[in-house]
Amino acid sequence: MTGLNPAVSLTNNTGYGNRAFVYEVKGLSQNLETDRLGFPIRRSGSIFITVAYDRMNDEMRRISRLGGKIVNITPLNEFTAPVPAAAVSQPAPQEVKASQPKAEKHEVKVPVNLYKPKNPYIGKCLDNYELVAEGGSGTVRHLTFDLSEGNLHYLEGQSIGIIPPGQDKDGKPHKLRLYSIASTRHGDCLDDKTVSLCVRQLEYKNEQGETVYGVCSTHLCNLEVGADVAITGPVGKEMLLPADEDATIIMLATGTGIAPFRAFLWRMFKEREQNPDYQFKGLAWLVFGIPFTANILYKEELEKIAQEFPENFRLTYAISREQEAATGGKMYVQSRVSEYADELFEMIQKPSTHVYMCGLKGMEPPISETFTQEAEKRGLKWDEMRKQMKKEERWHVEVY
Numbered sequence: 001m002t003g004l005n006p007a008v009s010l011t012n013n014t015g016y017g018n019r020a021f022v023y024e025v026k027g028l029s030q031n032l033e034t035d036r037l038g039f040p041i042r043r044s045g046s047i048f049i050t051v052a053y054d055r056m057n058d059e060m061r062r063i064s065r066l067g068g069k070i071v072n073i074t075p076l077n078e079f080t081a082p083v084p085a086a087a088v089s090q091p092a093p094q095e096v097k098a099s100q101p102k103a104e105k106h107e108v109k110v111p112v113n114l115y116k117p118k119n120p121y122i123g124k125c126l127d128n129y130e131l132v133a134e135g136g137s138g139t140v141r142h143l144t145f146d147l148s149e150g151n152l153h154y155l156e157g158q159s160i161g162i163i164p165p166g167q168d169k170d171g172k173p174h175k176l177r178l179y180s181i182a183s184t185r186h187g188d189c190l191d192d193k194t195v196s197l198c199v200r201q202l203e204y205k206n207e208q209g210e211t212v213y214g215v216c217s218t219h220l221c222n223l224e225v226g227a228d229v230a231i232t233g234p235v236g237k238e239m240l241l242p243a244d245e246d247a248t249i250i251m252l253a254t255g256t257g258i259a260p261f262r263a264f265l266w267r268m269f270k271e272r273e274q275n276p277d278y279q280f281k282g283l284a285w286l287v288f289g290i291p292f293t294a295n296i297l298y299k300e301e302l303e304k305i306a307q308e309f310p311e312n313f314r315l316t317y318a319i320s321r322e323q324e325a326a327t328g329g330k331m332y333v334q335s336r337v338s339e340y341a342d343e344l345f346e347m348i349q350k351p352s353t354h355v356y357m358c359g360l361k362g363m364e365p366p367i368s369e370t371f372t373q374e375a376e377k378r379g380l381k382w383d384e385m386r387k388q389m390k391k392e393e394r395w396h397v398e399v400y
Contacts, residue, residue, distance in 0.1 A: 021056065023049045024072040025063055050076060060351060061388065070351040110237055111153055117176055120163055120230040121150045125223045126194060136294030139201040140256060141221045142182065145229055148193040152231065156184050156263040157239035157396075160195060161232035164219040176232055177216040180239070180358065180398070182259035184267045186274050195231075198259040198297060239356060239396050241267065246282045248353040250344065252333050252367070254289040257359025258297050260398075261286055264356075269305050269313065280312065282352070289318040289333035289359070316340075333359070334366035345374035348385075354394045361399035 024046050051059045063070060115121040127144040147153075154160070161176035168174055179197045187194035201221040202214025223229065239260050241249070249268075251261040268280035290296050296317065306315040316336055317323075323331035326339060337344060347353050348371075357364060368382065375382040389395035 020050055020052050020076040022074045022076055023051055023059065023063070023070050024074070025049060025068045026071050027067060027069050046071070056349060073350055073352075108155065110155060110158075110240065111234055112237075113233065113235060114152055115150070115232050117161070117163060117232055120161075120232050121147070121152045122228050123147055123149075123152075123195075123231055125225050125227050125229055127188075127196075128221075128223055128225060131198065131297045133294040133296075133299075136292050138203070138295075139221055140295075140297055141199050141201075142196060142298075143199060143220055143223065144183070144188055144194050144196045145231065146193065147187070147195055152195070152234070153192070154181055154185060154195065154234035156181070156241045156267050157260045158234040158236045160197070160234050162197075162216055162220060163230040163232065164216040165230075166215075168215075174215055178233075178235065180257070180259035181234070182262045184263050184271055186271055190271065190274055198256045198262070200256045236398075239358065239398050242354055242393075243278070244282070244352060245278060245280050246352060248282055248347055248350065249284045250347065250353065250355045251284065251286045252337065252355070252357045252359075252363065253286065254333055254359030254363060255295075256297070257357075257399075258288060260358055261356070262298055262301070265302070265305055265313070269309050283312055283314065285314040285316070287316045287318060287333050287336045289320065289336075289363070291319070291321045293319055293322060333363045334370065337367050338370045341370050341374050345371060345378075348389070348394075351392070351394075354396065355389070356396045358398045359400075364397065364399055 025048075026046050049059065049063075060070065123145040125143060126146050127142070129142055131140040131142050132138060152160075157180075159178045159180050161178050163176045164174045166174060179199060181195055182198040183194065183196035186192050188196050197220070199217055199220045202217045204212055206212050220229075241264050249264065251264065253261050265284065265286070267275065267278065268284055272279060286302070288296070288302075296302070296319075302315055305313050318331045318333045318336045320330040320332055325331045325335035327335070329335070348355055357367070368386075371386075372382040375385060386395055
């Protein structure tokens with residue numbers, strides 16, 4: 001082990017076999033004078049820690065407590081140790097150029113409540129079209145609003161409020177309704193001047209058997225192009241997309257819960273020229289639950305991305321009225337999670353994996369039950385893991 005770069009520390013891996021992984025860790029607290037082999041640790045460098053499979057989560061927590069960040073995980077049998085600094089040949093003095101510090105990415109400030117209910121932004125409807133194909137159930141509209149006359153801007157994963165016109169039964173102005181934004185910060189026109197929503201018209205029977213329509217959703221679904229719309233916000237920090245270009249992003253959606261994930265996918269795959277500081281190279285996996293094939297919202301967009309980026313985007317449908325789960329029941333998102341439970345659970349143990357859930361709250365309990373079972377198989381506790389993921393801002397849930 002002599003001659004190792006002081007920023008490199010390989011722990012004793014004797015006896016691990018193939019069920020071990022190497023963590024590349026940066027930023028460990030400087031109150032650690034030496035690493036496990038006695039080498040000094042530099043905050044700016046990396047250390048490499050070999051971890052047995054059954055100790056992975058414990059080691060993650062230990063590193064987190066010490067202020068470190070795991071930037072990469074590699075199976076031990078695939079790991080190649082970094083070349084020691086002393087072994088790298090240096091150019092002649094006259095050829096040495098001053099090194100340039102790597103430019104840090106600009107951290108975008110999250111905008112919140114730029115427009116409030118008492119003074120909303122009044123935009124205009126630019127587009128309003130149906131997303132449900134013939135033979136599908138219900139009405140879902142894609143709407144785009146003009147933002148060019150104000151300062152309303154947002155990030156992927158946020159929501160805006162819509163104030164429907166008129167008054168409620170008590171003669172008071174209608175309260176705003178929140179909708180997840182379905183476009184990136186650049187908007188569907190890529191000019192930073194629009195925002196888009198994915199809205200399902202609410203319709204149900206009351207106790208008297210009368211059909212009741214949602215006030216705000218009906219207003220939006222019937223909105224004519226050119227009509228005014230009162231907008232508040234943006235709000236929300238729960239569903240923001242991480243800046244990590246190599247992250248694994250697992251997206252679980254039902255119905256109009258697809259909205260934030262459409263924004264994610266556009267940012268990852270369709271706006272590379274607009275986002276020179278964000279070039280996604282990781283894996284995005286969308287599990288999308290709908291009742292019929294005709295209800296697959298943004299179907300052409302999704303399948304085109306899957307075709308063009310097969311190494312980086314995985315698309316899985318859960319079509320409840322047309323597909324049958326392994327249990328013999330209807331195929332829901334939670335059924336797919338159960339089907340791929342082992343693979344998904346292996347993914348979420350990696351510190352670069354984020355899980356997002358958006359849509360009907362009914363999918364959350366069975367998904368939690370599936371992950372509880374997978375954790376128990378590995379001698380782990382899902383409740384503790386989920387709390388840790390939440391603390392690390394890797395577990396994102398927005399259900400209704």
